Amino acid sequence: MISKIIEFYKRTYGEEYEPKKLDSRVKLQKLVFYYSECGIYFGNDYGYEWNQYGPYSEQLADEMSSMDDIVQIYNISKDECDVIEKLNDFIMKRIHRTYNSRFLMECIVSMQYLNFFNFGLGKKGLLELVQNKKPHLNDVVLNDEVYNFLFEL
């Protein structure tokens, strides 16, 4: 299902996946985590743990590092397209502000992860925890927007 991940990457960030670039690899990790939370299945149960840049799956990293140069084409369904559009829209409207797309995704999935393991923190508590764990994600307005994007449907 690597082709699916690559297609999601391209459509979400509007760019090609470049495995040699750290930025690309981090963004891919966060992308798979985010979409799994949305119910998208990428062919494997990737196990995550909290790492330097937020949730990280070594299994996913290994699979991506062993991918062939030629990746099959994956046809996105209508439902998947809707989910991608929502995230793409959120990112594209904000990438020229404090966070680039990598930090924005780091903020999104870190918030998802920390929220799941910290029940009842509420908005204020969760935003404080994210800043505490990730001091470089210090744009309070943007963090607030990420929270609204994730939890205030």
Place this chain on the structure above:
Amino acid sequence: MKFVKNIQDDVHGFVPITKIEYDIIQLPIFKRLQDIKQLSLTSWVFPGSEHTRYSHSIGVMHIIDKIAIQLNFKNKDRQIVRLAGLLHDIGHYPLSHVGELGYKNSDSSDEFIKQLKDFVSSETSNVKSKIDKLDNSFETEFFKYNNNIYHHEKLSASIVRNSAEIRDLLKEKYNTELSEVIDTITSMIIGHSYDDKNNIKLKIQMLHSEIDADRLDYLLRDSKSSGTKSGNINIDYLIGNMVKGTYKGTSILCIKEKAISSADQYLLSRYYAYTSVIFHDKVIFLGTIAEKLIRFCSITGKPPLEVKSNLKMYMIDDTNFSVVPDFFMKFNDRAFWSLIDKGFHNTDPKILDTIKDIIYNKDIKKCNDSTEIKMFTNDYSKFIKKVRISGFWKRVARKGTLPIFQDARITEHVPIKEFTSRIKKKDMEKKLLNRMIDGLSILKDNRKVVLLVDCESSLISRLYDSRFFSLREYNI
């Protein structure tokens, strides 16, 4: 601890329960588990296997408490781990894991195969590819967070977090400590935490490791009900030899060195339970077929199994539901059978009728030497060679039969030397700790904590790399 009632359980005898446990058991969302069989379609072959996730959950609560008592837990922590045991399967699917596979591994972009011959051909190619790729790789990922929202553990944890009925009961008891209690239960159900606050990693091991309350209960319960007696272990001796060890500052659930033989017996019993019941030729066939049917319903949104989007809507974080959604109460084994009873519309793919016919009417022929290849070996190439020499694939192609492949290991762990020499060095300390948290650990007489697979006196240390393979073909 104050117990208010006893439940008579056919495996453990009297199981005492506290008030909050009694109140949870009375909730419709918990009673839903009475309609989900633990072993899905196994009772069609082993008629006694009628037990449900309901009795299993009560059994897990009982066993986890025995472990907690053995580890000298205080009453407050005892109650919390008991609740985690009771609630750990609350999000399970109709037909248990058969149903879960049908939902988890499907998405809207999948195309359900409509023709029988295409279905067989697709399965053949999947199985062939799996066997061709067999190698001596081993599990390296332990203590991780699987965030797929359709994973049954994630569903269970989400229900604990989002159901107002459960939360109200927990709040009544724990009040200001509610968040901490829910976090502990969530981590125990998921099998992951990002820190070790309140000794959470030890609690997780009690519900989520190679020797945990969940596995101990299903081993005893499944073997008793199936009549195979393969899980006839002395659980009291095993738990009586449990002890807390320490590995690099983290508490580890261990078995004392003197009970290594019992630990071996436990793992071997689990292996036999898989090879004799779960992998029984007819059970596997029925499960595979039922999974395809559920997968179709999940992809196409066919009532009453069309719940995928509803599940997502209700289980997503911070979506509180004060009343259990009606669709979820009906999301049990009966939904599956009512679908089969009602039959299919004439616009549905023909294959669905075939699947229904197989489940209800098919006289499944027992596999024999001419239709199956079975082997227990640590030389996987031997199995691959035997499959090739047998002309299995040619025969399957000629007859249009359905191949099904299974494999099982006695343990997922390998000795430490092999582990460290074959995995990436990055974060090695963390990987070694996670391995210890997941595996069956032994506290040596010198207080050192090692995995069972690293103990020279353990049978498992000689058998760890062997696997059981079975490749069968079925007429459909």
